[in-house]
Amino acid sequence: MNTHLDIATYMQNLGQAARAASRQMAKASTAAKNAALLAMAADIRARRDELLAANAEDVAEARANGLEAAMLDRLTLTAKGVEAMAQGLEQVATLPDPIGEITDMKFRPTGIQVGRMRVPLGVVGIIYEARPNVTADAAALCLKSGNAAILRGGKEAIRCNQAIAASVRTGLAAAGLPETAVQVIETTDRAAVGHLVAMPEYVDVIVPRGGKGLIERISKEAKVPVIKHLDGNCHVYIDASADAAKALKILENAKTQRLGTCNTAESLLIARPVAVSLAPTLCAMLTAKGVEIRGCAETQALVPQAKAATEEDYYTEYLAAIISCKVVADVDEAIAHINQYSSAHTETIVTEDYTRAMRFLREVDSSSVMVNASTRFADGFEYGLGAEIGISTDKFHARGPVGLEGLTSQKWIVFGNGEVRA
């Protein structure tokens, strides 16, 4: 960064360059975009030692500054991590190009043929924590979807992110694409984020990835649309017609496979008719796995080890070995409970009953709704998107895991032969 520029001017320049690059990217050929991704991967592999050295400096400084262990872990890049990054870029190159796709072309009675063409959003701003791999992933998804990107990673990862940025530029240049199509902010000044989210003339959408605090702050300040989720308070509902074996297997996976992910179950609902027969077994499994149970009075009566749940518990995403539990009358109460307490991320019903499965699917107002499957599947890779830029719990534009398509829009196109309106 040119240190004699003030931060506002620096960000304006970045924005202008991104807007100009976005025009080039919008018309870039699939071949050029894929060539850039492959060249980036090659350059990242070639400069592996440089990346690791930059990362080692980042990690040393972060450790000296007392960064907590979990964050240090995410910051640290290994040789395997560099290879995974390169493979990620290559994998995005194999995904179909969404841009230019023409659909729904239909003749109208007037003689014109009307349909839609998929187009990029324009410029995407991505704000994330100190995870160097996100720099490569996000750059790849924005590039493939024909967007320009401005990336702002956690300050702890600044050296490594700049090294990755150099490889990204090399790849873009090798493919004849503008190097400014992906810009990584070079300053750790927090004011840069404030500018990034408030330049509607240069930035079309912001994707924040990280803790709830960061995302809430960004959403509040943003003058452009934000693709985001705040919480993953996911529910497993065991219906009166649940298959007991499936219930056990799904609950175990949804709650205990990984405790800290946004698609991990945080709340268990059990239909009253099967509470007596299933709650003790299900909760014994959780207890054996070290999960603390916080339940309603009925749960506590059936499960001696359960503590009492407060109202607040039902709203909570623990990201820890804790689960809230409630006995509900039926699928109606389950749906009402979820629509009130859930963060609209992912919910699943375990049932063999067709009508209740269909009602749950239709009436639960969350971004992913499942029948007889683990909430842990709510993920761009698992859904077949190839990769994801994030997950949205909003309804405007994208909902659920957001892949390449979520970074695009559709314009209307008309083929005519001299037609005019009557």
Added chain:
Amino acid sequence: MNTHLDIATYMQNLGQAARAASRQMAKASTAAKNAALLAMAADIRARRDELLAANAEDVAEARANGLEAAMLDRLTLTAKGVEAMAQGLEQVATLPDPIGEITDMKFRPTGIQVGRMRVPLGVVGIIYEARPNVTADAAALCLKSGNAAILRGGKEAIRCNQAIAASVRTGLAAAGLPETAVQVIETTDRAAVGHLVAMPEYVDVIVPRGGKGLIERISKEAKVPVIKHLDGNCHVYIDASADAAKALKILENAKTQRLGTCNTAESLLIARPVAVSLAPTLCAMLTAKGVEIRGCAETQALVPQAKAATEEDYYTEYLAAIISCKVVADVDEAIAHINQYSSAHTETIVTEDYTRAMRFLREVDSSSVMVNASTRFADGFEYGLGAEIGISTDKFHARGPVGLEGLTSQKWIVFGNGEVRA
């Protein structure tokens, strides 16, 4: 309106009721929604004289207050207008129900089947000027798309809007749907708008319809997404390979069929190789139709009656018998000019050249891009959407004419058989 309530409390109550009603509307059957639309139409016909009387009072007051003629014209409802309103409701009943549509269900290697289900956005706030027919149209589109709506019409139409609102409630009640699914704000206090656009807990999206000033103010104040267009600065580009007869016909229709609509052409670009042969004829036609031409120096050299265009002219949506005109070198300059000066509404190229047609289609960054057709076709009815709630020149969520689909989102759904994530 309960006059002892302050406006903030009144709007909060409206919002709460709308949010509650939106849950019912999201699961309402197609039959119930259609029944409500037909009952509304019947009630509007039955109460025609009442509506006309209420409108007459509105018109008398507006005239006494000196409302300008064009606005008085839009405010005035005739017996024919009432019938058109009823038919509009019936026509929305015939449109396919977008809600619950399941698409793209594909099996994944894990055994789960993943796809998407179309869902309503939730609560839609619509702010419009004194055009009573919008009350019925907007209510119908929100209802059919499973949303709840809060409508705020121009203060001059308050009596007529309340009369229409009564018919809407009658229709909802007749179909067993909550009457609060469509609420028309009962106060003319402008503060109501400020509250409506800043209640993200109750309102999911705002659709403002009206003048640019209104829409700019709302977009600035809004704390929720806004579906909007500010301007329709639409371009007709006459390419070097244009068919002269199509060029004349399309330009005439695009500019002169109606002067005051957002899809009317406001700017004419002519490729230099055909400027000498076509500019005089095209401009003579415009002049004969009473259209003032403001051109670049080259235009002026070819078209004696042309005045000089300023830089500002090329940015201007005249909504009047004026057109800006510029001679450009080729399709590259035309695309660059449009992407700089256009409001991203609608542009058309007149050409017989395949490659340039395809380039224009792909590279022009507007919500509707046409080949050899009049810009006047950019309209929800003409595109086959059945009806439109508005036109969006943004890229996030909806782009171009917005019909029922633009008032919906898609959630992910997963069918499993006990699958868990490895």
